[in-house]
Amino acid sequence: MAASIAQICVKNIRSFPLRQIDLVYQQTSCVCAFFSTSSPLSQPKKLKHVINYQRTHAEVARALRKKQNFLHHEMVDKHRASPLQSGTEQVSEKTGEAAPRDYRFVMPEFLPNPDFRYRDKILEKMERQDMLRRRAVIDIPEFYVGSIMAVTVSDPHSPGKTNRFVGICIDRGGRGLQAYFVLRNVVDGLGVEVMYEMYNPTVHSIQVLKLEKRLDEQLYYLRNAPLEHSTFSFDMQPVTLPRDAPVPVNTTKVKLNPKPWEYRWERFNLKGIEPLELTPKMEKGIKAHAKPWEDYDLMLKYRQKVNEDEEKSIMTEVFQENTRIEGERKSSRAVLRRKK
Amino acid sequence: MALSMSSLSSQVAPIALRVATTCCCFSTSKTHYEIRNLARMRIVDNSAIGKAAAEIGKPPRVIHVYNKKNIGHLGDKVLVTVKGEMRRAYIVGLKQKQKANVPRMDTNNIVLVDDNGNPLGNRIHVPIPSCLRGKGGDLTKILSLATKFV
Numbered sequence: 405m406a407a408s409i410a411q412i413c414v415k416n417i418r419s420f421p422l423r424q425i426d427l428v429y430q431q432t433s434c435v436c437a438f439f440s441t442s443s444p445l446s447q448p449k450k451l452k453h454v455i456n457y458q459r460t461h462a463e464v465a466r467a468l469r470k471k472q473n474f475l476h477h478e479m480v481d482k483h484r485a486s487p488l489q490s491g492t493e494q495v496s497e498k499t500g501e502a503a504p505r506d507y508r509f510v511m512p513e514f515l516p517n518p519d520f521r522y523r524d525k526i527l528e529k530m531e532r533q534d535m536l537r538r539r540a541v542i543d544i545p546e547f548y549v550g551s552i553m554a555v556t557v558s559d560p561h562s563p564g565k566t567n568r569f570v571g572i573c574i575d576r577g578g579r580g581l582q583a584y585f586v587l588r589n590v591v592d593g594l595g596v597e598v599m600y601e602m603y604n605p606t607v608h609s610i611q612v613l614k615l616e617k618r619l620d621e622q623l624y625y626l627r628n629a630p631l632e633h634s635t636f637s638f639d640m641q642p643v644t645l646p647r648d649a650p651v652p653v654n655t656t657k658v659k660l661n662p663k664p665w666e667y668r669w670e671r672f673n674l675k676g677i678e679p680l681e682l683t684p685k686m687e688k689g690i691k692a693h694a695k696p697w698e699d700y701d702l703m704l705k706y707r708q709k710v711n712e713d714e715e716k717s718i719m720t721e722v723f724q725e726n727t728r729i730e731g732e733r734k735s736s737r738a739v740l741r742r743k744k
Numbered sequence: 745m746a747l748s749m750s751s752l753s754s755q756v757a758p759i760a761l762r763v764a765t766t767c768c769c770f771s772t773s774k775t776h777y778e779i780r781n782l783a784r785m786r787i788v789d790n791s792a793i794g795k796a797a798a799e800i801g802k803p804p805r806v807i808h809v810y811n812k813k814n815i816g817h818l819g820d821k822v823l824v825t826v827k828g829e830m831r832r833a834y835i836v837g838l839k840q841k842q843k844a845n846v847p848r849m850d851t852n853n854i855v856l857v858d859d860n861g862n863p864l865g866n867r868i869h870v871p872i873p874s875c876l877r878g879k880g881g882d883l884t885k886i887l888s889l890a891t892k893f894v
Contacts, residue, residue: 557845561877562893569847569894584844591871594837595850596894604844627850 503723508715510546512576513583513602514722518710531580532722538603540729544610549573550618550654552636553587555600556608566608569598570638574623578602588626590635595627614643617653619675628665629658629677777840779816779852781806785824788836788853789865789889797826804831804854818846819879824854831856831864834886836872847873847894855886863889 459467508515514535516528538544547553551573559567571587574597578584583602588595600607626634633656645652659678660669669677670686671693682690698704710718779785784803787794797804807830808823809816816822820835837853849870856864861882872890876883 559874562874567845567874567893591894592869592892594853594870596871597848598846598894599842599844599848601844606845 502716503719507719507723509548511719511722513579514718515579515710515715516718517579518708528580532718534581535603536722536725536729538605539726540732542607542609544602545612546651547573547576547585547610547612547615548617548651549576549621549623550616551612552614552616552640553585554609554611554613554640555587555598556611557600557604558606558608568638569596570613570636570640571596571598572623572626572634572636574626574634588623588634589638590631593631595631595634611642613640615645615651617651619653619655623676624666625658625660625669625672625674625677628661628669630661633658779806779809779820779822779835779838780814781808783816783852785822785833785835785854786851787826787833787856788868788870789855789863790867790869791856791864793826793829793831794856794865800827802827804833818842818873819876819883821882822854824856826856832859832861833857834883836868836876836886837870846875847871855889857882857886861885865889867891 514532516523552570553573554568554570556566556568558565569587569589571589573585574588575586576584578601581601581603584599585602586597586599588597590596600610602610656676657678658676660680668686668689670680670682671690680686709715783806785806787797787804794804804824804826806816806822806824808814810821810823816835818835818838822833822835824831824833833854833856835853836855837847837849837851839849839852842848853870855868858864863886866889868886868889868891871892871894872887874893877887877893
């Protein structure tokens with residue numbers, strides 16, 4: 405008896421398409437079948453419900469079709485549906501549409517670490533899901549280094565329980581849930597910088613007051629520039645860009661204060677500062693620390709970037725999920741408007 | 745006046761004169777990012793002694809930090825020398841990298857207090873980190889002087 409069951413199981417495994425999850429499922433059901441010898445089994449019984457994430461749209465539709473002795477989950481859970489939800493059911497748009505090419509600049513935190521030593525695909529996938537779940541709750545807009553932003557965080561000790569800060573984004577980095585950005589402003593003549601984690605649950609809202617880019621990837625040199633370059637009013641009104649307009653690049657050149665500086669800025673090849681007066685010592689330092697061969701190091705460039713196919717698949721996933729969230733938001737807004 | 749007189753004579757003289765008259769016209773050490781002994785600070789309240797120290801261009805120096813590690817962080821009490829006097833003060837702003845949502849200032853700021861923990865000045869003219877509001881103790885007296893929180 406047991407031998408025959410085993411044969412059937414093996415046959416089943418062979419006949420099944422080589423999808424990992426299905427295979428695992430079959431194996432577990434096999435094991436269960438061996439132990440349940442008392443039941444008159446002709447075929448291993450499915451004991452556990454395993455979610456197959458790779459099911460196609462058609463397969464899902466087939467599973468949800470009306471059948472005998474089958475109650476649709478919407479009918480069962482009807483009492484749970486909130487009246488706010490009516491009209492919000494969104495038909496998933498599985499168009500297979502790929503993300504636009506510049507999507508990785510819009511949401512660079514979704515890209516994994518290009519260094520293979522720090523890769524963990526399962527962790528990355530789970531973090532991505534968490535990030536998208538967070539993005540469904542708060543609106544994290546598109547922004548770049550050089551944009552002027554306002555962030556509201558919860559602050560248990562302030563009278564209004566929130567704390568708002570406005571400033572220019574001088575840095576952006578981190579991957580996954582640790583993604584962060586740094587805002588800088590001058591308050592009462594003192595330069596203040598605050599680092600915010602984008603997916604920190606204490607963040608209430610992130611608003612872009614002025615969307616623009618600067619010539620450099622990091623603007624830490626504003627610390628050694630006159631204060632007017634990093635002074636922004638806290639009650640600044642948001643500037644709206646026309647739809648589908650390219651992100652403007654602010655090409656202002658900043659004149660740095662005389663030394664001492666925080667870093668040797670002359671060595672950073674900065675584009676957003678006015679040409680410096682170089683002393684012979686500075687020139688010597690630039691020459692000593694320059695790495696001109698890196699422009700021709702193809703391998704280095706390859707290692708510093710995520711594989712293109714992988715990037716495409718990740719960004720497609722993120723893009724589709726984001727469009728779905730956006731669609732849901734729109735429809736819920738429409739419902740609210742109708743209710744009014 | 746002494747400077748203008750000497751500048752007539754030669755270019756090198758003014759620096760030499762200032763070095764001779766004041767203790768030192770420029771600092772030979774870098775600003776410490778970590779608040780430990782001899783770190784130079786900035787007094788941000790309007791106490792008379794703080795103003796006088798700023799006028800002669802001699803920043804107060806930390807000579808003791810009242811914790812076990814002897815390294816000061818936001819809200820820690822320190823002992824500083826101001827114009828040759830020992831004064832107690834609280835750290836209310838740091839230049840070093842901070843955690844998320846905690847502001848990092850461009851200068852290392854302190855507010856002077858007397859031995860009972862009462863602030864010497866009656867006004868603070870820079871923003872104070874909002875996270876200090878949860879600390880309690882003598883800091884509440886300082887925070888009541890603050891005009892702005894970030």
